[in-house]
Amino acid sequence: MITSGLRAADPVMIAENLYRFYHAGDEEVLALQGVSLTVSKGEVVAVAGPSGSGKSTLLACLGGLDDPDGGTVRIDGTRMSRQPEAIRARLRREVVGILYQSSNLLPHLSVIDNLELVRRLAGSTTGIDPTQLLDELGIGHRAHALPAHLSGGEAARAGVAVAVVNEPRVLLADEPTGELDSGSEKRLLALLRQRATEGLAVVVASHSPVVLRWADRVLHLADGRPVHGLTREAS
């Protein structure tokens, strides 16, 4: 078994020995080859590596958007992998928040209506008040704007709001700062760090050196495998 070597106390997400193969005609792509990762409550882990190294595939498997061909993903002790899609969809709604580089907002709904929809889909009646959340993220005044009318930084913050409104246990962010200027990147990372200090476990796939320095730990991938020499442990 190849592991990342990353281990932590009070784990929220435990991924063990993940494998993912894709087939394109006669070609077999080994997108993940024995990746393990444990993420604790309040911890921020970055996943780094060159293009095609498996970062997005890993995040998709961690969040139940994709199912690994081998290995197991557990969140709060509940198995996410090798479950029927209906169960994975429920777990995704209840315990996972997902933040994409491209917006996770529906374009024809205002920001606040996007949040209300996400809450309704999860059957949330308690938890975070959407208006309060937008105020907290500094975009309360943009609640009724359509996503296309937001600036890049506002759209990124609205994306965070959508990802955390159901109070997930784990936030998975795939290149969340890829399209942001450095000021907006710093503000977004500060928001994510704030959520982490409140107990959220955060996994961010990124090429950005700023993100890699900001993370508590970094898992480096190459060709779907962890690179031990580069992987930065918690200090």
Ligand SMILES: Nc1ncnc2c1ncn2[C@@H]1O[C@H](COP(=O)(O)OP(=O)(O)OP(=O)(O)O)[C@@H](O)[C@H]1O
């Ligand atoms: N649906 C798919 N079908 C076939 N191959 C795929 C599929 N998804 C990913 N791959 C392949 O799996 C490998 C890992 O891809 P992945 O998108 O996870 O890499 P990445 O590190 O996120 O890359 P990038 O930084 O460019 O986003 C690549 O070789 C990619 O071409």
